[in-house]
Amino acid sequence: MPSAPAAAERSPEQAAQAFLRAFDRLEWEPFRGYFAEDMTMFFPFAQTQSRVDGREAIEKVFEGFFRAKRQQLADAGAPMIQGLNPRDMEVQMAGPDAAVVTFHLGSATTPARRSIVLRRTAGEWKVIHWHASGTGTAASGFVEVK
Numbered sequence: 001m002p003s004a005p006a007a008a009e010r011s012p013e014q015a016a017q018a019f020l021r022a023f024d025r026l027e028w029e030p031f032r033g034y035f036a037e038d039m040t041m042f043f044p045f046a047q048t049q050s051r052v053d054g055r056e057a058i059e060k061v062f063e064g065f066f067r068a069k070r071q072q073l074a075d076a077g078a079p080m081i082q083g084l085n086p087r088d089m090e091v092q093m094a095g096p097d098a099a100v101v102t103f104h105l106g107s108a109t110t111p112a113r114r115s116i117v118l119r120r121t122a123g124e125w126k127v128i129h130w131h132a133s134g135t136g137t138a139a140s141g142f143v144e145v146k
Helices: 004-009 012-024 028-032 055-075
Strands: 035-042 087-093 098-106 111-121 124-134
Touching: 012 028, 012 087, 012 098, 012 111, 012 124, 028 055, 035 055
Parallel strands: 035 124
Antiparallel strands: 087 098, 098 111, 111 124
16 A cells, blocks of 8 residues: 555545545554644544644544544454445545545435545645535425535
């Protein structure tokens, strides 16, 4: 598995896919290698309702998540794979060195939304913001647009 610095030649879509693959496989070093120092994140966890600022603070949240997830999979005798299946991935360039990547996780009936903002610095794509949320319940009066 290439390390994050190998992202220097990747497109933002390839960088996002490699980042998500490392997350899916619970590969800590490649995963955290994509974090920018000034990264921000909205986690989907009830216990983390505010925005988390900075690489170090985000790593602390994810260290606990990785530890618990690895233990859960080990206890079940399962491989160290979360089974993420990103779908409907859309990459929108916001200039030559910035991109917004959006996609869904979960099932069609209970989708989870994700947005990742990438910035290319010194030839490497780094995550500067990640927003993770569920869809909850539908608001009345709104029509789904496809």
